[in-house]
Amino acid sequence: EGLIEFYDSFKDMFEFFCKNTTIHGTIRLVCSDSNRMKTAFWTLLLLASFGMLYWQFALMFSQYWAYPVVLTMSMHSEPKMFPAITICNLDPYRFELVSEHLVQLDRMAEESITFLYGVNTSASLFHMNEENIRIKDLSNVGNLSTSSFKLSQNFSLLRMFDHNNRSGRRHSSVGFRLCNATGGNCFYKTYSSGMDAILEWYRFHYMNIMSQLPVIINISDHEEQIEDMVYSCQYDGEPCRPSDYVHFHHPVFGSCYTFNSKGTDSFWTATKPGIPYGLSLILRAEQKDHIPLLSTVAGVKVMIHNHNQTPFLEHEGFDIRPGIATTIGIQQDEVNRLGGNYGKCTTNGNDVNVKLLYNNSYTLQACLHSCFQHIMVRKCGCGYYYYPLPPGAEYCDYNKQPAWGHCFYQLYNRLRNHHLNCFDQCPKPCRESLYKVSAGTAKWPSTKSQDWVRQALRHQNGYNSTSNRRDIAKVTIFYKQLNYQSVNESPLLSENLLLSSMGSQWSLWFGSSVLSVVEMFELLIDTLVLSLLFCYQRFRSKKT
Numbered sequence: 001e002g003l004i005e006f007y008d009s010f011k012d013m014f015e016f017f018c019k020n021t022t023i024h025g026t027i028r029l030v031c032s033d034s035n036r037m038k039t040a041f042w043t044l045l046l047l048a049s050f051g052m053l054y055w056q057f058a059l060m061f062s063q064y065w066a067y068p069v070v071l072t073m074s075m076h077s078e079p080k081m082f083p084a085i086t087i088c089n090l091d092p093y094r095f096e097l098v099s100e101h102l103v104q105l106d107r108m109a110e111e112s113i114t115f116l117y118g119v120n121t122s123a124s125l126f127h128m129n130e131e132n133i134r135i136k137d138l139s140n141v142g143n144l145s146t147s148s149f150k151l152s153q154n155f156s157l158l159r160m161f162d163h164n165n166r167s168g169r170r171h172s173s174v175g176f177r178l179c180n181a182t183g184g185n186c187f188y189k190t191y192s193s194g195m196d197a198i199l200e201w202y203r204f205h206y207m208n209i210m211s212q213l214p215v216i217i218n219i220s221d222h223e224e225q226i227e228d229m230v231y232s233c234q235y236d237g238e239p240c241r242p243s244d245y246v247h248f249h250h251p252v253f254g255s256c257y258t259f260n261s262k263g264t265d266s267f268w269t270a271t272k273p274g275i276p277y278g279l280s281l282i283l284r285a286e287q288k289d290h291i292p293l294l295s296t297v298a299g300v301k302v303m304i305h306n307h308n309q310t311p312f313l314e315h316e317g318f319d320i321r322p323g324i325a326t327t328i329g330i331q332q333d334e335v336n337r338l339g340g341n342y343g344k345c346t347t348n349g350n351d352v353n354v355k356l357l358y359n360n361s362y363t364l365q366a367c368l369h370s371c372f373q374h375i376m377v378r379k380c381g382c383g384y385y386y387y388p389l390p391p392g393a394e395y396c397d398y399n400k401q402p403a404w405g406h407c408f409y410q411l412y413n414r415l416r417n418h419h420l421n422c423f424d425q426c427p428k429p430c431r432e433s434l435y436k437v438s439a440g441t442a443k444w445p446s447t448k449s450q451d452w453v454r455q456a457l458r459h460q461n462g463y464n465s466t467s468n469r470r471d472i473a474k475v476t477i478f479y480k481q482l483n484y485q486s487v488n489e490s491p492l493l494s495e496n497l498l499l500s501s502m503g504s505q506w507s508l509w510f511g512s513s514v515l516s517v518v519e520m521f522e523l524l525i526d527t528l529v530l531s532l533l534f535c536y537q538r539f540r541s542k543k544t
Contacts, residue, residue: 149209
């Protein structure tokens, strides 16, 4: 009796509520009970207000459960770590174990070019003279049996013609044919450019040849010294140290060095913006034609990337021209994604279903390559040579898997067209640093200074120019500004904002507060209790 108010009837309870509640308009239901038209009008008006209120609530919750985000930008200025820089000489090794097969492939390429275009390239392109080819010896790897590999003649380059019905002209394309294991379902891998077709055809055979090498080769035991590629290295005016770089070999881009790969050495902390405080390199940019048809570019491949990140030079690298001084200004942007219900992203890749085949930190490219390699091994029975292998797998070789090319190109087209689920399985990182670059170039060394520059390099670094063409390049990479832009995702409708919007709608339609909601709950409880009491009284009266 201390908590519940007892009424003689539901009418008394409702009349008490309407006269004493803080909800606007309810008193009009009882004060004008003698005028039924006014009572009906205010009843309809209150019901309409309730309907509009809960319609607005439904819109709010549907927007909230859609989890929209808003992007906020902020500028920060503070000393930060210089990014990792990877450089490659575009001059891959000819390993001794496969050198004979590579020579045969060069002869096949020469015959194909002569067949297609009637051009004899042996003297100008392939340089078959053994004096011009340095072969990497793998005797320290262990006992390596002579490979029984044989180059296949089933993938010859062909020229195909088609007629354009509108112009009546005959267009040609160049490519090679690929078939499945039974010799059926064939298609032509064609290109409108003969140059692109020859490069792809060469790379296809090259991957089969390189699959004969051991999976793990200790390049450091027979690597070129960094002085053979980098004649001068300075950062912030100080000479680079041997601990500042790591070496690896790329099958297409050749001998590569990554500076500041870990990002933990305070030596690489950037305290000032500008060219004098960046990384300055003088590089050998001469192409010695080890494997000329892997790339038609002469120079140096450079990539700017995050620390502990695998450099995917085929996707993000850019070329430095010989005989040119290139200055590259970088501007850092940082992106922070919410993840969870607000979008798909990963913090460190541990929650991704794809097992990464790279030992460095998670990136979208590393995940896509790993996903494709796993599917390639499962569907084709072997792995793509340019990507790391899963445990127990082997690289593709058309002597062992004759139809792997047919399988690979079909899978790759599906990946490119987003028909594989790799893009669904590989989310973007929740936190990502992006580098915007802008470059300027100038002739270097100049005509008046080239003689003494070459003499200085010859005496200090053992530089020896054997050709008249430009064979050195200078590149300087620096921060344009130390301030960086941070792009952050934040919820468009948070819990606090949702409650605030609901309160605003409640006040708009009823001019009341949270306590008014409590009054409505009190009315419901009183109605329930009063109903139970009336039922109990009726039950006792029937029993009596």
